[in-house]
Amino acid sequence: MTERLSPRDIARAAALLREGGLVAFPTETVYGLGANARDGRAVAGIYAAKGRPSFNPLISHFPDAAAAFAEVVPDARAEALAARFWPGPLTLVLPRRAEGRIDQLTGAGLDTLAVRVPGHKLALDLLRQAGVPVAAPSANRSGGVSPTTADHVLDGLSGRIAAVLDGGPCAVGVESTVLDLGGPRPLLLRPGGVTPEAIEALIGPVCRPAGGEPETLRSPGMMLSHYAPSLPVRLDARSVGPDEALLAFGPPLPGAGASWNLSEAGQVAEAAARLFAGLRWLDAEGRRLGLRGIAAMPVPMDGLGEAINDRLARAAAPR
Structure with a gap:
């Protein structure tokens, strides 16, 4: 049985991580499925629990920048970004240190690691008490919808x-931004809770990868069919039928068989938290009603809108 722990049980959660157990925990973005990043067998348990492809690397979480930079080699850009955005929803992909102790499976055998310091008090307390780096993808079955409550975690x-570890609903609602600093040009691997504009204001222009799945995945969340409900998703819906569920943004389209509004006021931050x-x-209500799919209304690309559209595109990708 999976234990449901309250914040008062944080010592129990930390002990389970140290012992090689899998513990889901809240961050400011989504719930992560944590394991000791130095324990290859524990990390393998993440892949098994999620049904996750072994070539998709995991993010390692740390209580502070010093602990993270003990495992990777930062440059001036990384140090500036860490000072500005950590703790927070930014993941940096950096070269591994030769003396680092993160298991190779955590980074899918690559010469880089994805690292971050989460901006959530309970997560930071857990990391400090565990005393080990914690590898943690989103706490859901691979390719499914990411969880923003403990109930979502238990569902899958x-x-x-x-x-x-139940810390209530997550505030940001989409995963961390992933920025690759392994080369001379910063590369945005995944949009997320820190906007590209905020990053560029600090370190200058950021490149974006060409469309399609890269041959080698350097970060989590880069597979095209990802964040996918079981019902097919139709993007940029301008109309909706009675046999479709509607993911609305702003005033909803009429006629849907079921409807969920990301933000009646048309606010992308609220939409991200509710996505x-x-x-x-x-997905659950549509299947219960026998609907044929989910129609998603357009969401603007401003701010967190880019991350929302990235998630929706992956949810709608052929699979």
Whole structure:
């Protein structure tokens, strides 16, 4: 059975991580499925619990920048970004240190590691008490909708992990921005909770990869079919039928068989926080009602809108 732990049980959660157990825990973005990043068997448990492809690397979480930079080699850009955005929803991909102790499976055998310091008090307390780096992708079955509450975690992983540390709903609602600093030009691998504009204001222009799946995945969340509910997703919906569920943004389209509004006021920050919960609800309700798919209304690209559209595009990708 999967234990449901409260914040008062944080010492229990930390002990489970040290012992090689899998513990889901809240961050400011989504719930992560944590394991000791130095323990290859524990990390393998993440892949098994999620059904995750072994070539998709994991993000390692740390209580502070000093702990993170003990495992990777930062440059001036990384140090500036860490000072500005850590703790927070920014992941940096940096070269491994030769003396680093993160297991190779955590980074899928690459010469780089994805590292971050989460901006959530309970997560930071857990990392400090665990005393080990924690590898943690989103706490859901691979390719499914990311969880923003403990109930979401249990929906997909109950009985497959040791525990979930219940810290309430996540505030940001989409995963961290992933920035590759392994080369001379910063490369945005995944948009997320820190906008590209905020990054560029600090370190200058950021490159974006060409479309399609890269041959080698240097960060989590780069597979095209990802964040996918079981019902097919139709993007940029301007109309909706009675046999479709509607993911609305702003005034909803009429006629849907079921509807979830990301933000009635048309605010992208609210939409980001409600995105995964909405996809999960529409998928379950749509299947219950026998609907044929989910129609997603357009969301502007401003701010967190880029991250929302990235998630929706992956949810709609052929699979």
